[in-house]
Amino acid sequence: MFVADAHCDTLYRLAISDDLQKGVPEAQGHCAVSAETLAAGHVGLQTFALFTGRTGPAGTPYLDALKMIRAAAQVDVPILTKALPADPPKEPSGIFSCEGGEMLEGSLARLDEFQSRIKLRIITLTWNHENEIGYPAAGGSSQGLKPFGISLLRKMGQYGILADTSHLNDAGFWDVCEYSALPPIASHSNCRWLCNVPRNLTKEQVKALIDRNGFIGVNFYSRFLKENGKTGIDDVVRHIDALCEAGAEHIIGFGSDFDGIESWPEGLGSPANFPDLLEALSRRGYSQEQLEGIAGMNFWNLLKRVEV
Numbered sequence: 001m002f003v004a005d006a007h008c009d010t011l012y013r014l015a016i017s018d019d020l021q022k023g024v025p026e027a028q029g030h031c032a033v034s035a036e037t038l039a040a041g042h043v044g045l046q047t048f049a050l051f052t053g054r055t056g057p058a059g060t061p062y063l064d065a066l067k068m069i070r071a072a073a074q075v076d077v078p079i080l081t082k083a084l085p086a087d088p089p090k091e092p093s094g095i096f097s098c099e100g101g102e103m104l105e106g107s108l109a110r111l112d113e114f115q116s117r118i119k120l121r122i123i124t125l126t127w128n129h130e131n132e133i134g135y136p137a138a139g140g141s142s143q144g145l146k147p148f149g150i151s152l153l154r155k156m157g158q159y160g161i162l163a164d165t166s167h168l169n170d171a172g173f174w175d176v177c178e179y180s181a182l183p184p185i186a187s188h189s190n191c192r193w194l195c196n197v198p199r200n201l202t203k204e205q206v207k208a209l210i211d212r213n214g215f216i217g218v219n220f221y222s223r224f225l226k227e228n229g230k231t232g233i234d235d236v237v238r239h240i241d242a243l244c245e246a247g248a249e250h251i252i253g254f255g256s257d258f259d260g261i262e263s264w265p266e267g268l269g270s271p272a273n274f275p276d277l278l279e280a281l282s283r284r285g286y287s288q289e290q291l292e293g294i295a296g297m298n299f300w301n302l303l304k305r306v307e308v
């Protein structure tokens with residue numbers, strides 16, 4: 001079964017966190033996401049985020065992004081920087097996303113440049129701090145997108161780049177719904193009504209994403225699955241159940257956040273464990289067709305639909 005994942009921070013781990021000497025703790029002494037673990041988990045498509053903070057070791061967010069693009073070669077899977085193939089890849093491959101938007105430095109010309117070099121598919125508009133685009137869920141701001149954010153959305157629509165609301169504050173979320181020409185997504189967020197953190201989605205937001213045929217990638221970070229205590233694969237299943245109950249079955253998938261999280265469900269520490277999660281969903285009663293959609297086809301179909 002084709003598996004796709006909408007978010008990981010492996011390139012940051014490979015290129016930046018060692019430089020900073022304070023990256024997320026090592027999972028198993030190496031990155032969770034590798035050519036081997038992707039193959040073991042039947043992952044045909046892994047989204048690799050270019051995550052740039054406000055300043056990094058290379059000097060600017062833009063230079064950090066270039067460093068991460070170079071680091072992608074270390075993962076040793078092909079990155080699809082041209083048109084997607086007609087059918088989902090059978091062997092592990094990758095696509096690029098941008099997490100935070102700082103690497104654009106408030107310039108649409110920078111977007112043109114990245115687009116011709118690496119073909120971004122997704123831009124997560126903010127990370128956990130304010131930037132040129134808008135305000136994060138973390139800060140408690142009630143302000144919506146900034147003027148640059150709104151012109152960026154227009155340009156992203158022309159390029160077929162999906163606007164990702166994970167990390168964005170609620171006011172920004174609703175602005176994306178209003179101004180994005182393409183279906184909005186939340187690449188790595190869960191249900192706020194099951195785990196009450198600002199990074200998760202409210203029922204109203206889930207409904208808005210359903211109405212617009214967007215996408216939600218379920219995040220494996222323990223603290224976004226459950227407010228306290230250890231988590232297991234059942235906690236991921238619980239969020240998937242709740243999203244399906246809300247009517248999101250056709251727009252959900254995975255946004256593991258591997259290599260960007262310091263705690264994860266027992267038995268779900270790397271892409272190699274995706275078959276165990278799918279097995280748990282199958283035991284829960286999900287049909288083959290539902291499983292295929294959740295495992296990867298919902299995400300794939302959206303990428304194909306918006307590609308220009």
Ligand SMILES: [Zn+2]
Nearest residue numbers: 099167188260
């Ligand atoms: Zn993130």
